[in-house]
Amino acid sequence: LLSQFDPDNTGYISTEKFRSLLQRHGSELDPHKLEVLLALADSNSEGRICYQDFVNLMSNKRSNSFRQAILQGNRRLCSKALLEETGLSLSQRLIRHVAYETLPREIDRKWYYDSYTCCPPPWFMITITIVAFFLYNGVVLDRFVLQVSHPLYLKNALLYHPQLRAQAWRYLTYIFMHAGIEHLGLNVVLQLLVGVPLEMVHGAARISFVYVAGVVAGSLAVSVADMRAPVVGSSGGVYALVSAHLANIVMNWSGMKCQFKLLRMAVALICMSFEFGRAVWLRFHPSVYPPCPHPSFMAHLGGVMVGITLGVVILRNYEQRLQDQTLWWIFLSIYVIFVLFAIFWNIFAYSLLDLKLPPPP
Secondary structure (H helix, E strand, O other): OHHHHOOOOOOEEEHHHHHHHHHHHHHHOOHHHHHHHHHHHHHOOOOEEEHHHHHHHHOOOOOHHHHHHHHOOOOOOOOOOHHHOOOOOHHHHHHHHHHHHHOOOHHHHHHHHHHOOOOOOOHHHHHHHHHHHHOOOOOOOOOOOOOOOOOOOOOOOOOEOHHHOOOOOHHHHHHHOOOOHHHHHHHHHHHHHHHHHHHHHHHHHHHHHHHHHHHHHHHHHHHHHOOOOOEOOOHHHHHHHHHHHHHHHHHOOOOOOOOOHHHHHHHHHHHHHHHHHHHHHHHHOOOOOOOOOOOOOHHHHHHHHHHHHHHHHHHHOOOOOHHHOHHHHHHHHHHHHHHHHHHHHHHHHHHHHOOOOOOOO
16 A cells, blocks of 8 residues: 555655555554554654554564654654553453553553563463472472482582582573572562563563573672582572663663552562572571582672673663664673683683582582
8 A cells, every 4th residue: 555655666655645644544553553653753854754664563563763763853642641541351451560560661561562462471480480499399309499408408410519510501400499498489489570571571582581691690600709609599590680670670760650669679679688698698607517518699699790781781672673782782792701701710710729629419
């Protein structure tokens, strides 16, 4: 249909012709999409509209060119906010709540609300949580959770141990072991309350990347900065997600419309500080079984660093191509350099420093 308004096949049509199309066919469009199309026309100062931007909108595809067109100039989002809409079902209210919890811009909230289909569901965070909760129930030590005071604390193939650092899977699988029910419980709660809504909005690929990057950074940070200690718990991945989310709220404070955001931030920070303080205390507390050292707390800090660098970039750029973001490549390069440094450190530093490591389990 648009081809008749672009006989020279330039890829553009004038804003006047574009408006006439909207007036003629606006009743056939979703109200929120019509609103964004009008904003697209209002924001364009060159008097023409890119056909591809229109296609991107109608096919639920976001692009930098489209987003920049929306951001330029004065947008006139004249209809009521998504929060003011009534008559919504329970599932629609849940989706709207998630949008306001995670996205700072009204246009993004409406976009997400219109396009979210719950297919696929937030499977990554749910799967990680289920595995972490039940993997060793009746399998490891025949106990509900792993306890670091148990004499068989280190005798499993999942946690990270400095003597077994050549077994590369331990840099990831340590997340399924936890130092007690309180450690497991807090991580599970944070994963579900923060991770699931973030995955619903940003997708499994982005959230799993932040989570796994935090996990790997956590174990590598321990191998560099706390070389004698083992590691258990999913705090590296959890802290990466939570710190990225909190940093995103702070950076977009005026745009975030989630209820009680100040109280919620305070509660999250208190819970994280409590758990981190507990980890520090446990690390330096005398071990009940001296050959078995207590786990390190450095994984928490590794996760936080990933969250406030890579995580912030990923959460800030909702549905945009990360490969087009300069800051993304900068932080990704820093992360890769750190990983490479830690790998060489693990290969050479332990022998060069002649450390006295705890005996292998």
